[in-house]
Each structure stands twice: as C-alpha cells, then as structure tokens.
Amino acid sequence: MFRSVNPATGEEIATYEELSPAELDAKVDKAVAAFRHWRTTDLSERTALLSRIADCFEANKQRLARMASLEMGKTLASAVAEVDKCIAGFHVYAKDGPSMLEPERQPLAAGGTAELRWLPIGPVLAIMPWNFPYWQAVRFLAPAIMAGNVGLLKHASIVQGAAGLLEEMVTEAGGPEGLFQNLAIKSGAVAGLIADDRIAAVTLTGSEGAGRSVAEAAGKALKKVVLELGGSDPFIIMPSADLDEAVKQGVKARVQNTGQSCVCAKRMIVHADVHDAFLAKFAAAMKAVKAGDPFDPQTDMGPLSSFEQRDTVLKQLEEAKGLGATLLFGGEKIDGPGAFVTAGILTNVPLDSPLAAEEIFGPIAMLFRAADLDDAIRIANHIPFGLGSSAWTKDPAEQERFIRDIEAGMTAINEMLASAPEAPFGGVKRSGHGRELSRYGLHEFMNLKTVMHAADAPQGARTGALD
DSSP states (O other), X not given: OEEEEOTTTOOEEEEEOOOOHHXXXXXXXXXXXXXXXXXXXXXXXXXXXXHHXXXXXXXXXXXXXXXXXXXXXXXXXXXXXXXXXXXXXXXXXXXXXXXXXOOEEEEOTTSSXXXXXXXXXXXXXXXXXXXXTTHHHHHHHHHHHHHTOEEEEEXXXXXXXXXXXXXXXXXXXXXXXXXXXXXXXXXXXXXXXXXXXXXXXXXXXXXXXXXXXXXXXXHHTTOEEEEEOOOOEEEEEOTTXXXXXXXXXXXXXXXXXXXXXXXXXXXEEEEHHHHHHHHHHHHHHXXXXXXXXTTOTTOSBOOOSOHHHHHHHHHHHHXXXXXXXXXXXXXXXXXXXXXXXXXXXXXXXXXXXXGGGSOOOSSEEEEEEESSHHHHHHHHHSSSEESOOEEEOSOHHHHHHHHHHSOSSOOEXXXXXXXXXXXXXXXXXXXXXXXXXXXXXXXXXXXXXXXXXXXXXXXXXXXXXXX
C-alpha cells in the first residue's frame, strides 16, 4: 500500500495498491509485446506520438501541476514550470529526434564502408525520485519513445498520483498498450526486476546508496545502466562577478524546489575579497524567502517533500553544529501542521568533515571562504561528487580555469545551472555515469550497429576479410 500525504498539511491525499508479483509479471509481458511492435515503427509515427503527448500535457497542465504540488509540496508556479519543461522535452525529440538517428557511413581504408545505425534494445526500467515527478521521468521517456524502446517506471512511493497521470497522458495521446507503464512496486522488488531477462537496461536518479544497489544488480545481469546520483554543487563567486546578480541567482539556485534539486547550488564558495559583501547581501535575501502554502502566488517555497525529509535536514543541521559549524540563521520548523523549514546559512563547516561533502536536500546553504582562484577550485573539488557547478566571474581566463578544472559533468558560467532538453545532463565521480537528454541521452539505450558493406572492387581486393 502506498500513501500520498500532502506535506503542507499532513493530510492523506490517496492510497494506492502495490502490484502483486503476478500483476508485475503481466505488465512486463505487455512491455515486451509493445516493444515487438514499436521497434519497427517509422520515425514519423514516433515523432507524431511525442507531439500528441506534449499536447496532452498542455491540455492538462493545471491538473498535472496541482498533483505535483499536493504530493510533494512544490509551489504551484514551479510545478507549472516543470510541466512546461516536459512539454518542451517532448517537442525537442519530436523535432530533432530523426536527425539524431540518421545512419552514418564511414569509408574503410581496406575498401568498402561501415554503416552505423542506431537501433532500439527493448524495455527500459526507470527508477525515479519524487523531487521532479514529471520531468525526471520525461528525461528518460521522451528519448525512449523516439528510440523505439518502451518504458517501465518505478516511481517514488510518495508520488504515485503523479506517476499514474504520466501513464494516463501517454495513453490519452494514443500510445499503444504497454508502451509506457507505471509500476506500483517498492524498492525490494527492483533487484528481481533488473535480473529479469525481459528488461534490457536500467536508468536511476537517486541517492548514492540506491545507485550502488542498482549498479550491482545491473552488473550481475550484465545490463547497461545510467546513474544520476546527485551531489553538492559549488556556486563560486570571484571578485569580478556581478554580486547583485550572483546573490539573486544564488538564492534561487539554493531554494528552488525547497532546496530539493540535484543541481541546486549547495556550497557557496566565495573569494575572500568579496566574501563579506556577498554574505551580507545573500543573508538578507535568504532571510526574505517566504515559506508557506504552495498554492499561494506569494509563496517562494513550499514544505519539504515529507516529514521524514524535514527530519533528515534538521538532523544534518544538529550534526553540523556538533562539528563546530555555525548556523547563522534558519533551519527552523515553522509552526503549523506542514513539513516546513526556514531557509538558512551554515558557515565554518570543517572542510574535512563528512558534512562538507554531504548533499543537504533542503533550503540550507553552506558558505566557504576561498583565498584565491586555486583555493576556490580546491574547495569545489574536495568532495566525492561531481554533478553540476556554477562559476561567477567576468575574467575569461578564470572562466576557462573553472571549465577545465572543476570536476563536474556540467558547469554554468555567470548563471545558475539548470537542465535543458537539448543539453546533456549527468555527472562524474560518485554523481554517477552516463548522460540524459540531447542526442547523447537518446543514444544511451540504443544498439550502435555496425553494418559492413563490400566495396565495388572484387572481394579479394580487401585485406583482413576474415576479421
């Protein structure tokens, strides 16, 4: 049994039955049957479906957004923005997908050519978190449909309503039965599902622990896996930066989605020359962040996604203070029934402490003072994660240093980092491997088949014919 609880009120929204083993088996069979058909469809049929799904999202925008706000607490405005990004994602693959799958020909020195074709591989299992209940799923779903694959979604337990609406949108758009299915299963069923020969590949967005478990299961089954495991992204401010803009974007980057985003700016690393000036402006702006009813247009951020998540953040703050860190302000429960925590700033976090490398999935920024450019890069890389990063400087040489030397899959220059359907998304180190979105995300779960074509010259003219 799954329970959806409104984190802003503590009230139960709905309950959902867990699939039985027989029901799960039947859904996987449906996925296999759907793949047999979908893999042979013309690209124009795939792009037409993607466009229709986008239209269904557009027609149901407020309904989808309201469900996300109710189930995990994000503001209605941010939920609408998430739905808009999904619509854009479907349209990007509908427009550009065919060109991403065009065959390539490579002349061979020995004669003849090698033709490179991208072919689908089968049902892809996606294990997704609650923080962006639609966008996280669409990041795998849109390219899967374009590729000729089919999708199975194991979504987070607290957003089963949103997961059901995702499946409903695909069905309403005319997606064939079994093309995309929500699997109402718990984590204990995942390893067995990955081991199932009917599942071709796995993608996961989640914690490092979940990534290890899924990677281990996929490794045993010798299956391709893409992992996006979050991180503790640096937000670096140098003396030449526009401080006012850096503050504005820094606050947004830290408290968007109530701080529950993989690419939220979590560690503010500030050059000593502008540290105090930045802190004064940043603290004032963070104190002004209004937490409250997600449906109130004046609200800046809603509650954390659950009371469990709120308690995790509060525990991290207590541990930080025990390590000698200073909580300048914030990190307090708000009176009332919801899972609210005020925005805040931590300073003096020991760089060699576990907390300095942890991801605080809540609206708390850690602030570090850097002596110079090299020190800023040292602090940025002094963690085992490497998902995103943001660097603020008008100096072209400094920009190049950050691009070259920050250990991350993504770096934004003079703006906050955000995902886009056209740009590869993913990290390095313990933030995972593989990429979502763009042509690279499309190709992750495809078979790059090499087709050898003989030269016009007699066969004997080729060397290495038996290789």
